[in-house]
Amino acid sequence: MATIYEVSNLAGVSLATVSRVINKNSRVSDKTRQKVLDAMAELGYRPNSIAQSLASNRSNSVGILVSELHGPFFGQMMAGIEAELRAAGKHVIITCGHSEEDKEKDGIEFLISRNCDAIILHVEAVSDAYLIDLCKGKMPVYFMSRLVEGLNDNCISLDNELGGYLATQSVLEQGHSAIAYIAGPEFKADSKDRLAGHKRALADNNIAFSDTLYFEGDFKETGGSDGLKCFIESKQEFSALICANDEMASGAITYGREQGLSLPKDLSIIGFDNIIFARHTYPKLTTIDNPVNLMGHMAAKLVLKNIYKQKDMSITHSFEPTLITRDSVINKS
Amino acid sequence: MATIYEVSNLAGVSLATVSRVINKNSRVSDKTRQKVLDAMAELGYRPNSIAQSLASNRSNSVGILVSELHGPFFGQMMAGIEAELRAAGKHVIITCGHSEEDKEKDGIEFLISRNCDAIILHVEAVSDAYLIDLCKGKMPVYFMSRLVEGLNDNCISLDNELGGYLATQSVLEQGHSAIAYIAGPEFKADSKDRLAGHKRALADNNIAFSDTLYFEGDFKETGGSDGLKCFIESKQEFSALICANDEMASGAITYGREQGLSLPKDLSIIGFDNIIFARHTYPKLTTIDNPVNLMGHMAAKLVLKNIYKQKDMSITHSFEPTLITRDSVINKS
């Protein structure tokens, strides 16, 4: 592969001039630029991005850590980040933390060691204290879907509390009052916030929160089936089930039907996230939209603005969930 | 950040010695090694991976191009590749091609310009000729889920023809004979092969392939709904529907029910890929398992073996699909 030396030789100009035409920023006369461009074309020259990185102390790469590479939720998120960054000529290095503290820390270390210019994290297991500490380091860190105290400017987050509220409120408005709730893992901030919203809606409507209609799930299909199983076996009365994400809702639907329930007549179910598949469950899932793709774009824009100094980036740090009404919740009256 | 130079100073040894303890391969006396290790620890030294790459002409990164970052299928694939590579200390640079020729070429160019040590491609729109040409270049290229003529050693592929055969055969065995087929885009090799398998099974059973019970879908939910709509509106008789992937099957299920069909009584449906969600459709989707996560691992192993010279890698180039029987296909008799 041709190097910048050969280009400069062929074009009869110095290294620096070639470098300057590559980096378009500073001025080169049209005549010279053309000579250089011709030489580059003739040699099939491609800048060596590694040498560029070493010399400029910029890797043009952004590290991304998500919990899982598969899964509809993270897919949308990565797609958003990648699209935005790719358009700006940056590349993404993706790794995953599996929602486990050690693996998340590991992944972060890994990305740091790869000399990313910034990292965007969707971490769930690691503590706020750790993150605050991390931010004191040299590597710029941004957070997706998580609000870390005092680091608001580095966070792109969803108002999960509001989402939880919306979900419960919408079910209440349909006349339900005995409502079961399957939460995500309690250590996850998303879960906690959604649950808080649920409780607020209950309180607003003077309905007591019942421990026996609460189940801590795992945000996966199994959480939904296990939770519903638990409620059914406890012989309690409830006409609606709120699941803290769509995967659990879908697990609950499958399990419910296996148990002979007619849905949504016997039980109304609402999810959270509005993953693509939500419209293909039966009944079609009423849920709370989580604009995670948009949020991915926004996280990328934040990096573009702060790290790569791109202008004209208007940043929204906080996103709002909205209710998506489909068929899985019916009016009780 | 401390450099190797400072480490060598503090340890009182040369640059080269430090470099050798970092790269564990060549011999250093235990005493010296310990001195260096201590110095590294004291300084909190971390090798600069970019400088390493420049000097060694190795970036320790593998480029990956998939059609989409979201979507259950690609998620599993990326997860497999990443897990394997990450365990070996390599990182992945991921980008996507959206199944469009220009974007795929663009993505490939992009990855090449990033100095990956190898690239793993899941491309659909680009021609074999282009790929054969690409392989003549300096960058090692591997293919996921695609068999390129003459490049077998670089491919990890699924026997799609067999999968198509299996799907149709299993439906035939349940007594169906009027079978509709919704294919993927005809330009995609996967689609073509699955369809070929379908036709072979039909032929084996002396059933004529009917153009009017064939629809070219898009591998997305809409393909399934549009296809089924088309068949229903044409007023033809058919008792089973084969969809070339699970997304389309799920779209068809949703649409079918909207049209008042009772599934699977009125219509048996089978999918392909066995995405996670397939077990949560209603009825639970009978489908063909596509071991794409395993294949991802294998593609990564292939790179580890060929490029990074890791021993003890046994490679399987070709994978076989298997039938997963659930509830969406019933016996017609």
Add this chain to the structure above:
DNA sequence: TGTTAGAATTTTATCGTTACAATTCAAAGT
């Protein structure tokens, strides 16, 4: 014609490693 400012270009140092040839060292053999 001679200045001079500003643009265009070149020179030289540097980024933090690895690679390789050259050198030193230590133990064994004569």
Add this chain to the structure above:
DNA sequence: ACTTTGAATTGTAACGATAAAATTCTAACA
């Protein structure tokens, strides 16, 4: 004590670009 030999270690030159200072042009103006 003196080679020999292979292992351990060192010195120095890349790797391919960017950055900043230094220099040369160019054209306008006095």
